[in-house]
Amino acid sequence: MVTMEDYPDIETEWCPGCGNFGILKAIRKALVSVGKAPHEVLIVSGIGQAGKLPHYMKCNTFNGLHGRTLPLATGSKAANHDLTVLTVGGDGDTYGEGGNHLIHAIRRNPNITAIVHDNQIYGLTKGQASPTSELGMKTKVQTHGVVNTPLSPLSLAVSLDCSFVARGYAGNIEHLAGILEEAIKHRGFALVDILQPCVTFNKLNTFKWYAERVYRLDEEGYVPDDRIKAFERSLEWGDRIPIGIFYKKEKPTFEDGFGTLGEGTLISRPKDQTLVEELIDSFM
Amino acid sequence: MVTKGKLEMEKMVVVEGSYAVAHAVKVCRPNVISAYPITPQTHIVEGLSQFIADGEIQNCEYINVESEFSALSALVGSSAVGARCYSATTSQGLELMHEVLFNVSGMRMPIVMTVVNRAVSAPINIWNDHQDAISQRDTGWIQLYAEDLQEAADMTAQAFKIAEDEEVLMPVMVCMDGFILSHVYEPVVLLEQELTDEYLPTYKPLNILDPKKPMSFGTLADPNYYTEFRYLQQKAMENALKKIEDAANEFYDMFGRYYGGLTDKYQTGDADIILVAMGSIVGTIKDTIDKLRQKGVKVGLLKVRSFRPFPAEAIKEAIKDAKVVAVLDKNISLGLNEGALFTEIKSCLYNTENRVPVVGYMIGHGGRDIRMSTIENIISEAQEVMESGIRKESQFTDVREEIL
Numbered sequence: 001m002v003t004m005e006d007y008p009d010i011e012t013e014w015c016p017g018c019g020n021f022g023i024l025k026a027i028r029k030a031l032v033s034v035g036k037a038p039h040e041v042l043i044v045s046g047i048g049q050a051g052k053l054p055h056y057m058k059c060n061t062f063n064g065l066h067g068r069t070l071p072l073a074t075g076s077k078a079a080n081h082d083l084t085v086l087t088v089g090g091d092g093d094t095y096g097e098g099g100n101h102l103i104h105a106i107r108r109n110p111n112i113t114a115i116v117h118d119n120q121i122y123g124l125t126k127g128q129a130s131p132t133s134e135l136g137m138k139t140k141v142q143t144h145g146v147v148n149t150p151l152s153p154l155s156l157a158v159s160l161d162c163s164f165v166a167r168g169y170a171g172n173i174e175h176l177a178g179i180l181e182e183a184i185k186h187r188g189f190a191l192v193d194i195l196q197p198c199v200t201f202n203k204l205n206t207f208k209w210y211a212e213r214v215y216r217l218d219e220e221g222y223v224p225d226d227r228i229k230a231f232e233r234s235l236e237w238g239d240r241i242p243i244g245i246f247y248k249k250e251k252p253t254f255e256d257g258f259g260t261l262g263e264g265t266l267i268s269r270p271k272d273q274t275l276v277e278e279l280i281d282s283f284m
Numbered sequence: 285m286v287t288k289g290k291l292e293m294e295k296m297v298v299v300e301g302s303y304a305v306a307h308a309v310k311v312c313r314p315n316v317i318s319a320y321p322i323t324p325q326t327h328i329v330e331g332l333s334q335f336i337a338d339g340e341i342q343n344c345e346y347i348n349v350e351s352e353f354s355a356l357s358a359l360v361g362s363s364a365v366g367a368r369c370y371s372a373t374t375s376q377g378l379e380l381m382h383e384v385l386f387n388v389s390g391m392r393m394p395i396v397m398t399v400v401n402r403a404v405s406a407p408i409n410i411w412n413d414h415q416d417a418i419s420q421r422d423t424g425w426i427q428l429y430a431e432d433l434q435e436a437a438d439m440t441a442q443a444f445k446i447a448e449d450e451e452v453l454m455p456v457m458v459c460m461d462g463f464i465l466s467h468v469y470e471p472v473v474l475l476e477q478e479l480t481d482e483y484l485p486t487y488k489p490l491n492i493l494d495p496k497k498p499m500s501f502g503t504l505a506d507p508n509y510y511t512e513f514r515y516l517q518q519k520a521m522e523n524a525l526k527k528i529e530d531a532a533n534e535f536y537d538m539f540g541r542y543y544g545g546l547t548d549k550y551q552t553g554d555a556d557i558i559l560v561a562m563g564s565i566v567g568t569i570k571d572t573i574d575k576l577r578q579k580g581v582k583v584g585l586l587k588v589r590s591f592r593p594f595p596a597e598a599i600k601e602a603i604k605d606a607k608v609v610a611v612l613d614k615n616i617s618l619g620l621n622e623g624a625l626f627t628e629i630k631s632c633l634y635n636t637e638n639r640v641p642v643v644g645y646m647i648g649h650g651g652r653d654i655r656m657s658t659i660e661n662i663i664s665e666a667q668e669v670m671e672s673g674i675r676k677e678s679q680f681t682d683v684r685e686e687i688l
């Protein structure tokens with residue numbers, strides 16, 4: 001049986017009080033709940049404070065280039081779909097530099113859980129606006145305040161009919177762990193956007209700010225099976241901010257599209273080149 | 285650095301290298317700046333954002349983007365309509381720009397970009413070497429390397445002048461070593477606005493997108509025409525050889541500071557051993573030379589400021605009387621086991637009478653500290669080469685055998 005001891009604490013280099021600690025804990029809890037042992041799990045990250053998370057997990061990890069977590073994870077999943085594949089990235093990594101990849105990952109629907117540490121700021125480069133920073137937020141680069149409309153990741157995902165769309169809050173670890181558990185169990189691409197206070201660089205969206213606003217969708221009897229209702233909820237951002245599972249839909253995965261994967265993973269097949277050689281010979 | 289008269293100490297202020305460069309960009313009066321934060325370049329763009337916020341750069345927009353690819357692409361659009369454009373990046377950011385770098389140079393856009401040199405991933409490393417810029421060698425950008433903070437700032441104004449010259453019209457990278465120059469505080473003279481205005485006149489673009497005189501940028505050139513585009517880019521690079529010298533000389537006349545043109549020489553007059561290098565390592569080498577000269581070692585330095593265009597003639601002339609040449613590269617061409625500068629210096633000597641032995645050292649990868657003792661070892665090995673010939677043509681420096 002998999003227990004929390006299988007995912008031990010490792011010394012981190014995040015600021016004391018960072019929202020990332022809650023996310024790290026929730027990921028461990030979720031993996032234990034679904035009974036996945038470290039050797040069955042692959043966590044892929046990019047660059048940023050979130051990108052450091054795999055360094056603090058005892059399992060298979062891959063630290064890739066900035067913004068490129070999703071193509072990389074898709075490649076790993078295609079070659080070995082027995083792996084439970086999670087990606088972690090920040091709002092800059094997933095919605096900025098890797099924004100294009102997100103759109104197409106949703107379209108492909110690989111069985112991957114994409115976890116986004118959305119702190120609405122660039123932490124690693126020390127405090128510039130990200131794609132989700134609020135209008136007017138002042139930083140050392142956005143000296144007059146942010147003028148670009150913030151991205152609504154959940155609206156984007158729902159509009160693309162993403163097969164699993166959820167939002168968690170780093171300040172509610174139990175609830176977040178529950179969402180992540182569902183996301184990992186879900187067959188298909190799961191986007192979990194996590195409200196993550198950055199105690200050092202984001203002085204607007206603090207733990208207090210979120211605590212006063214977040215509410216749980218499940219406590220209002222919300223059922224995540226309607227795309228239009230999900231879209232409506234995804235637009236809600238202000239005095240009340242919903243957290244929970246917004247939308248869930250069963251549909252064919254990327255792996256289902258390749259019948260050959262039903263016969264086992266690509267990496268476990270014998271490498272028989274006879275047929276290829278025969279094919280090549282037929283052209284000679 | 286050579287100064288005209290005494291260095292004006294009263295004008296000097298102690299600032300961070302990134303600030304000195306941001307200030308230099310400011311007085312060059314750019315119209316559009318676009319960049320994406322990445323260590324160790326971030327302080328430059330934060331400095332520029334502050335200048336814009338304080339109203340100190342008139343008629344200038346800073347475009348915030350989602351990646352380096354977008355940053356340089358945005359400048360392609362701005363440059364096409366006639367704006368003076370600036371960006372700054374490093375390492376992964378520069379590598380991500382690769383496709384756009386060719387685009388900028390192919391469309392002959394005089395964009396200036398500071399490259400705060402940093403190692404390239406994987407493994408992730410945020411410290412200095414030259415692999416990022418060297419890997420962009422063939423993209424058609426002029427590449428200049430600065431030795432210290434003052435030169436990095438002064439070179440920025442020179443870069444705009446060279447880039448915008450109608451006989452050149454090529455983009456310029458001003459390369460400065462990450463952290464070693466970008467994050468160090470040193471006394472520098474900040475470029476004076478009035479002098480800079482005189483040195484660098486308002487940009488008058490030759491070809492721009494203008495409804496009154498419609499034209500196209502970036503269109504297809506089929507096999508009948510493509511060669512000529514490349515040929516003209518090469519001609520522009522050749523023209524730049526003189527323009528880089530001119531820009532340095534004019535800068536000296538006006539500001540009183542000089543660091544060499546394409547190259548600079550230090551104690552090479554009677555030198556048997558000549559070291560060749562680029563960037564901040566030059567300071568360490570000069571100190572080592574001073575020390576060894578006191579012991580009677582005839583050693584000198586050739587500093588290469590311009591890596592592209594490659595100053596073959598200036599290098600050949602500078603090393604013509606040397607008995608051995610040792611080239612220090614903060615990069616490696618994997619599979620060749622040589623640094624780029626070493627390869628090219630050997631290559632430019634091949635069809636000449638000069639049979640001087642040339643040896644290469646790959647050094648300082650990923651920020652590995654380069655000490656005077658290391659330079660002394662290289663010089664001592666160069667002495668052996670002079671006496672008994674080459675044993676190792678090119679090698680890694682300071683490899684930690686114990687962890688391999």
